[in-house]
Amino acid sequence: GDSVTQMEGPVTLSEEAFLTINCTYTATGYPSLFWYVQYPGEGLQLLLKATKADDKGSNKGFEATYRKETTSFHLEKGSVQVSDSAVYFCALASGGYNKLIFGAGTRLAVHP
Amino acid sequence: EAQVTQNPRYLITVTGKKLTVTCSQNMNHEYMSWYRQDPGLGLRQIYYSMNVEVTDKGDVPEGYKVSRKEKRNFPLILESPSPNQTSLYFCASASSVRNTGELFFGEGSRLTVL
Numbered sequence: 001g002d003s004v005t006q007m008e009g010p011v012t013l014s015e016e017a018f019l020t021i022n023c024t025y026t027a028t029g030y031p032s033l034f035w036y037v038q039y040p041g042e043g044l045q046l047l048l049k050a051t052k053a054d055d056k057g058s059n060k061g062f063e064a065t066y067r068k069e070t071t072s073f074h075l076e077k078g079s080v081q082v083s084d085s086a087v088y089f090c091a092l093a094s095g096g097y098n099k100l101i102f103g104a105g106t107r108l109a110v111h112p
Numbered sequence: 113e114a115q116v117t118q119n120p121r122y123l124i125t126v127t128g129k130k131l132t133v134t135c136s137q138n139m140n141h142e143y144m145s146w147y148r149q150d151p152g153l154g155l156r157q158i159y160y161s162m163n164v165e166v167t168d169k170g171d172v173p174e175g176y177k178v179s180r181k182e183k184r185n186f187p188l189i190l191e192s193p194s195p196n197q198t199s200l201y202f203c204a205s206a207s208s209v210r211n212t213g214e215l216f217f218g219e220g221s222r223l224t225v226l
Contacts, residue, residue, distance in 0.1 A: 004154075032213050043116070043202055043217030044155075089154060093213035098162070099145065099170060100213055102154035 002027040004090050006103035013080055013110050021075040021106045023064075023090035031094035033057075033066055033073040038087040038105070047075075047088070080110045114139045118203050118218035125193055126226050133188045133221045135203030143206040144186040145170070145215070146178065148199040155202065161186055162209050193225040 007022040025031065032051045036044040048057030053068035062077045073090060090103040116137045125131055137144065145160040147170075157170030161180040175197055177189040186205075190197060200222050204215040 034213050036215075041219070043204075043219045044215070045217070046214055049213060091213070098160055098168070098209070098212060099157045100155075100215065102147075102156075104152055104154040 002031070002092060002094050002101050004092055004101055004103035006088075006090050006106050009087075009105075009107040011106060011108045013108070015082055015110055015112050016079045017110075019075070019077040019080045019084075019108065021088055021090075021108070023073045023075065023103060025071050025073065025090075025092050027071075027092055027094045029094055030068075031092040033064070034091045034093070034100065035062070035064055035073070035075050036089040036091060036102075038089065040086070044089060080108070082110050082112055084108060085110045114216070116203055116205055116216050116218035118201075118221045120221060121219065122222050124224045124226065127194055128192050131190050131193060131223075133190075133201055133203075133223070135186045135188065135218060136184050137186075137203075137205040137216070138184065139205065139207070139216065140183065141205035141216070142183070142208045143212055144180065145204050145206075145212075146176070146186070146188050147202045147204065148172065149202060149220075150199055158188070158201075190223075193223075195225050197223065198225045199223060 034049045035047040048059040050057040050066035056065045087105045091100040146158040147155040159178040161167045203218040
């Protein structure tokens, strides 16, 4: 079945460092791909999305490119801030679009 | 303010004592869904609803019930809770079944079953 695999965390970075969180997927057909962020004590929020191959989603300085050839959707940010500390979830929607399939999540901790 | 509201936010209960977690959205969304979040497993879908009176099982429906009598409400019912249902629960909604990837989430309900 469809699945999403994320790099294990936690990822610990200093402020202004470059961030990459890896995400790969397995799916039949042509899924849409998403990144969600969960700040402490809150629900998930949609961060960015891409609906077809080579699309680049971007928001709040974060970017991810839909790579069909490598079945990947890695999240990147050029300069992280303490306020980016959160759990990041990669997800895909496919087939009947009745649900999102989430990865296990990657915790990011950014220190001053 | 557009939001998904869940209650209670925190609950400790005992095995077998029926409980309901309420979920309400004020965005006139067609699609609603319940997820549970467990460490190392991400979020797994319990049930979903594509519209009023239309509900279906997700990946982990055992031990749960839902209903969708009104568009705005989608309660999650645990008829006889067990300790393996201790988890963090999220309700989510989307404007339509074509946009189920763009979910609006509630703040979560942390349930502990002793």
